[in-house]
Amino acid sequence: MGKIIAISNHKGGVGKTTSAINLGAGLARKGKKCLLVDVDPQANLSQSLGVFDHQPSIYNALKGEGGLEVLKVQKKMYLVPATGDLGGVEQELAAEAGREFILKELLQPLMDDFDYIFIDCPPSLGLLTINAFTAAQEVYIPMQAQYLAMQGIGKLLGLVEKIQKRLNPDIAITGIFITQFDRRKVLNRYVLETLESHFGDKVFKTRIRNNVSLAEAPNEGLDIFSYHPASNGAFDYGKLAKEVISRS
Amino acid sequence: MGKIIAISNHKGGVGKTTSAINLGAGLARKGKKCLLVDVDPQANLSQSLGVFDHQPSIYNALKGEGGLEVLKVQKKMYLVPATGDLGGVEQELAAEAGREFILKELLQPLMDDFDYIFIDCPPSLGLLTINAFTAAQEVYIPMQAQYLAMQGIGKLLGLVEKIQKRLNPDIAITGIFITQFDRRKVLNRYVLETLESHFGDKVFKTRIRNNVSLAEAPNEGLDIFSYHPASNGAFDYGKLAKEVISRS
Ligand SMILES: Nc1ncnc2c1ncn2[C@@H]1O[C@H](COP(=O)(O)OP(=O)(O)OP(=O)(O)O)[C@@H](O)[C@H]1O
Ligand SMILES: Nc1ncnc2c1ncn2[C@@H]1O[C@H](COP(=O)(O)OP(=O)(O)OP(=O)(O)O)[C@@H](O)[C@H]1O
Numbered sequence: 001m002g003k004i005i006a007i008s009n010h011k012g013g014v015g016k017t018t019s020a021i022n023l024g025a026g027l028a029r030k031g032k033k034c035l036l037v038d039v040d041p042q043a044n045l046s047q048s049l050g051v052f053d054h055q056p057s058i059y060n061a062l063k064g065e066g067g068l069e070v071l072k073v074q075k076k077m078y079l080v081p082a083t084g085d086l087g088g089v090e091q092e093l094a095a096e097a098g099r100e101f102i103l104k105e106l107l108q109p110l111m112d113d114f115d116y117i118f119i120d121c122p123p124s125l126g127l128l129t130i131n132a133f134t135a136a137q138e139v140y141i142p143m144q145a146q147y148l149a150m151q152g153i154g155k156l157l158g159l160v161e162k163i164q165k166r167l168n169p170d171i172a173i174t175g176i177f178i179t180q181f182d183r184r185k186v187l188n189r190y191v192l193e194t195l196e197s198h199f200g201d202k203v204f205k206t207r208i209r210n211n212v213s214l215a216e217a218p219n220e221g222l223d224i225f226s227y228h229p230a231s232n233g234a235f236d237y238g239k240l241a242k243e244v245i246s247r248s
Numbered sequence: 249m250g251k252i253i254a255i256s257n258h259k260g261g262v263g264k265t266t267s268a269i270n271l272g273a274g275l276a277r278k279g280k281k282c283l284l285v286d287v288d289p290q291a292n293l294s295q296s297l298g299v300f301d302h303q304p305s306i307y308n309a310l311k312g313e314g315g316l317e318v319l320k321v322q323k324k325m326y327l328v329p330a331t332g333d334l335g336g337v338e339q340e341l342a343a344e345a346g347r348e349f350i351l352k353e354l355l356q357p358l359m360d361d362f363d364y365i366f367i368d369c370p371p372s373l374g375l376l377t378i379n380a381f382t383a384a385q386e387v388y389i390p391m392q393a394q395y396l397a398m399q400g401i402g403k404l405l406g407l408v409e410k411i412q413k414r415l416n417p418d419i420a421i422t423g424i425f426i427t428q429f430d431r432r433k434v435l436n437r438y439v440l441e442t443l444e445s446h447f448g449d450k451v452f453k454t455r456i457r458n459n460v461s462l463a464e465a466p467n468e469g470l471d472i473f474s475y476h477p478a479s480n481g482a483f484d485y486g487k488l489a490k491e492v493i494s495r496s
């Protein structure tokens with residue numbers, strides 16, 4: 001029975017999408033069947049896998065026009081694509097009763113088909129992220145070891161707590177990992193110490209290093225293992241996948 | 249009479265805030281009086297200058313509770329701070345007639361006091377960015393030379409065009425600059441060629457290189473020139489400030 005994990009951080013550009021793709025691909029290579037769900041109106045996850053403006057998209061499903069369309073990306077890795085019209089969904093569903101539960105209902109029939117379902121969230125704490133948190137059992141937070149990254153984390157915790165109380169008692173933040181790590185930088189001590197004091201064992205040992213191949217792979221619509229298997233990016237996400245499996 | 253320039257890109261983490269602070273500081277050091285306006289509910293600009301939860305903030309002004317509170321940060325550099333409650337403003341002003349013009353009206357009395365007014369936008373194209381575009385004469389777009397960065401740019405152009413037609417005939421994208429540039433990466437040719445074919449002379453010659461001091465300076469609440477004047481970050485933003493001045 002699949003774990004549903006929301007990958008979220010309202011800070012932009014921290015590597016949510018890059019992690020959804022490459023953690024998913026890393027797990028798929030270890031035999032775990034993964035579904036990646038794109039709930040970002042910017043549709044970066046879909047674009048990075050070469051899927052542009054696929055109809056129907058998750059937008060149609062959220063609007064009640066049908067179930068989730070699942071595309072096969074590669075052996076053991078699947079995608080529910082997004083398109084730009086997702087940007088309107090917050091307005092369009094503003095008056096809808098139970099609008100936070102729509103994604104949960106849509107994912108219900110798929111849960112037994114996958115080992116992991118990753119939901120790639122937008123850089124905001126609006127209705128789409130709320131749907132992700134209401135549907136998920138776990139939240140992973142990718143973040144940079146930088147001062148600004150720490151400033152926002154309290155708000156994210158507050159939302160998870162609110163959702164836990166009102167909408168989804170099962171939700172919990174179970175993983176935090178550092179991304180775009182540059183060994184030459186003195187790892188911001190304040191960030192690392194704050195993370196470990198707040199989150200202890202939830203902080204993954206694996207840090208994803210800054211690696212240009214990770215930024216190039218989307219050009220080719222490929223995950224890092226297909227694009228540059230010998231890269232640090234492939235090594236690190238492989239290591240993170242192993243660590244994720246060890247926690248189940 | 250001040251130029252009002254919105255610094256915008258709905259892609260997260262591209263360096264909008266870092267550029268608002270350091271371009272502002274660079275211009276201030278060349279004798280230009282600059283105002284930085286934080287319209288991001290994440291309030292990174294304010295936090296990076298050591299201003300946390302300042303009351304009143306721009307939120308209060310947007311809600312009609314008074315004029316803009318202007319704080320002096322240093323000689324020739326000023327700040328209108330934001331706080332987290334800005335996150336509610338989109339909902340709260342949803343029914344307000346002329347809600348796109350509020351920032352423009354608030355900035356009107358300040359325009360003659362400054363040479364440059366930079367508005368630091370959030371990573372979204374909602375009401376706050378719309379207010380920034382309605383108030384501004386110019387838009388600068390910081391972006392990374394990466395595939396995903398180019399994917400989103402069309403949408404940003406579409407919004408500027410819509411605002412130009414309906415709300416503010418003066419608005420135009422006048423500047424694009426590459427941020428977090430890593431010389432070791434093959435500059436994504438597709439990105440550079442697309443940028444130059446679409447935007448020609450609007451693309452600044454100066455590229456801001458990836459420099460750890462730029463990520464550390466916010467810890468101390470300092471701009472890059474105060475924090476590490478000999479760094480590449482200081483050099484690049486100084487160069488960008490010069491290029492901005494040469495265009496006036
Ligand atoms: N470890 C890394 N090394 C190098 N580049 C990276 C790394 N992780 C991500 N990137 C690049 O940084 C940019 C931002 O990453 P990404 O889009 O995954 O972040 P995000 O959190 O999903 O952003 P958004 O908030 O916009 O959804 C992308 O261009 C991506 O290719
Ligand atoms: N040239 C650079 N070199 C190194 N680090 C940088 C550079 N520019 C920005 N950063 C760091 O990258 C992160 C993102 O930058 P910043 O917050 O300025 O982007 P942003 O576009 O304002 O993000 P958001 O979309 O969340 O508002 C910050 O932690 C910042 O310190």
Ligand SMILES: [Mg+2]
Pocket residue numbers: 016017018040044045120121122
């Ligand atoms: Mg993303």
Ligand SMILES: [Mg+2]
Pocket residue numbers: 264265266288292293368369370
């Ligand atoms: Mg910012």
